Amino acid sequence: MPELPEVEVTRRSIDEPLRDARVLGVRLGKPLRWPLGCRPESLVGARIGPVARRGKYLWMPMLRDPAADAGQAGGLLMHLGMSGSLSLSNLPPPAGAHDHFDLETSRGLLRLTDPRRFGAVVWSAGLDVAPAAGLLASLGPEPFDPALTPSTFHADLHTRRSPIKTVLLSGEVVVGAGNIYACEALFRAGIDPRLRAHLISRPRAARLLEAIRSTLAQALALGGSTLRDFRDAHGMNGEFQASAAVYGREGQACPVCGTTVRRLVQSQRSTYFCGRCQRR
DNA sequence: AGTTAAACCTGGTTGC
DNA sequence: TGCAACCAGGTTTAAC
Numbered sequence: 095m096p097e098l099p100e101v102e103v104t105r106r107s108i109d110e111p112l113r114d115a116r117v118l119g120v121r122l123g124k125p126l127r128w129p130l131g132c133r134p135e136s137l138v139g140a141r142i143g144p145v146a147r148r149g150k151y152l153w154m155p156m157l158r159d160p161a162a163d164a165g166q167a168g169g170l171l172m173h174l175g176m177s178g179s180l181s182l183s184n185l186p187p188p189a190g191a192h193d194h195f196d197l198e199t200s201r202g203l204l205r206l207t208d209p210r211r212f213g214a215v216v217w218s219a220g221l222d223v224a225p226a227a228g229l230l231a232s233l234g235p236e237p238f239d240p241a242l243t244p245s246t247f248h249a250d251l252h253t254r255r256s257p258i259k260t261v262l263l264s265g266e267v268v269v270g271a272g273n274i275y276a277c278e279a280l281f282r283a284g285i286d287p288r289l290r291a292h293l294i295s296r297p298r299a300a301r302l303l304e305a306i307r308s309t310l311a312q313a314l315a316l317g318g319s320t321l322r323d324f325r326d327a328h329g330m331n332g333e334f335q336a337s338a339a340v341y342g343r344e345g346q347a348c349p350v351c352g353t354t355v356r357r358l359v360q361s362q363r364s365t366y367f368c369g370r371c372q373r374r
Numbered sequence: 375a376g377t378t379a380a381a382c383c384t385g386g387t388t389g390c
Numbered sequence: 391t392g393c394a395a396c397c398a399g400g401t402t403t404a405a406c
Contacts, residue, residue, distance in 0.1 A: 096399060096400085097399060100399075124383095127382075127383095127400095127401085127402085173400080173401085174399085175382095175383095175399090175400060176383090176398070176399055176400050177398080192384085208383095209383080209385065210382085210383045210384050210385085211382080211384080212382070212383070212400060212401075213400090229402095254376090256377065260377090260378090263400085264401095265401085272400070273400085274399065275399095321398080321399065322386085322398075322399080361378075361379090362378090362379075362380085363398095364398085
């Protein structure tokens, strides 16, 4: 479910409601991708700081007041995997079969529901995202980072020989575009997803960067994409999927030229594209 | 070293 | 109706 827009929508839906909330308890369900990395009880008493995002990861600071608090300061690095979503509620229903992490706080219960359990909640000591860098080390720049320019983007693409679709999915050149938005951005940029990244010209790289930004920005404004089950922490679904030109539309007419949208498999993921609008 | 397959899981949909 | 096969928003790990 969650690419950058969905994760950011989620972040915005929990940041303010949980600000300065106290952790009252933790409940763990089945194992997620990685172990929590600390005793669940050790989180009790912490104060939740501003929730941040890096790529598709969320960072929730667990602050301590040194005066009368022996607990360790750090934070929780959270990932929604393929099927995860967070919900925040004052009257939560009993934990279901797919509810694998509950953070009981003074401002409601934050719950991670994740049927496939590709998601994660990992403790990391330290007050910033950076120390949790083990998992974040290979991430490329944020799509809206001003330091990411057509020049740097083009230079990075120039070092990759894989198909551009695969390179975008790797998140090593720019983070945030998953399968839906990589397909949509390539469509908007008029680039064939099979084109090897290093062969992309400077002007086309500039156009692709702009397409990635406009696609992610539009998705964010529409609350993300809800293909099956994505919801923000208040239960609101996204609306971007209705705006998708090619994703999930194999066999349908391209909205621009009418050519039949095709599907192919790259890196074991479906790629949707228009063979006429998108060129090598 | 760089690129590609396999793996982690569950559930919904499709087709015989 | 039953059951096998395939599909799904991600990312690490192992293998060419």
